Amino acid sequence: MQQEFLTPSEENWLHIHDEFAQRWNFPHCVGALDGKHVVITAPANSGSSFYNYKGQHSIVLMALVSANYKFLMVDIGAQGRHSDGGIFKNCEMGRRFSEGLMNLPPPSIIDPAYTEPLPFVIVADEAFQLNSFTMRPYPGRNLTPERRIFNYRLSRARRVVENAFAIMVARWRIYHTFMNTLLATIEAIVQATVCLHNFMMTRNHYFDHRLIM
DSSP: OOOSOOOOOHHHHHHHHHHHHHHHSOTTEEEEEEEEEEEBOOOTTOTTTTBOTTSSBEEEEEEEEOTTSOEEEEEEEEETTSOHHHHHHHSHHHHHHHTTOSOOOOOBOSOTTOOSOBOOEEEOOTTSOOBTTEEOOOOSSSOOHHHHHHHHHHHHHHHHHHHHHHHHHHHOGGGGSOBOSOHHHHHHHHHHHHHHHHHHHHTTOOOOGGGOO
């Protein structure tokens, strides 16, 4: 498995965008972002470093997922006590997005009726910071109809990352219990299941469609 960070080409991003636009009706989207806690037995002398908001010890799998439930990029191993937004901001993936090193296509016009070019973005929930490359829902309850529709479409596009996690966990039961081994081994297990998940999705292996929300 590769250790270096492989950046998609502009052509790759445009293909990912096409899938989100066609399948989930959310143009200019190049991935859905979220974090998953992988529950572990607390390492010796780690104190509360891995203790998360759920009252468990964990490391975090931060993942960017395609419209077809495949992992595009992952960061594995952040301590569970950190927030998803903080992990993304400080990991290599987040830094490269922030520094404009991801080969994203330049902003373009979505609809001829609107003359303002819009950037290509990843979609995420409220845990992540809003910026030029990350789109999150409008906050609050008293929203205009237009904003409610936007939030619905964003939520539907973003849900693919939750579904990808659900499919992976259902396939590998090691995620159903505490991982009690060295951190390096746990990270290797997670990386292996991510690769196998993509392989099986590419080969159209069956998965329980009830896992998809």
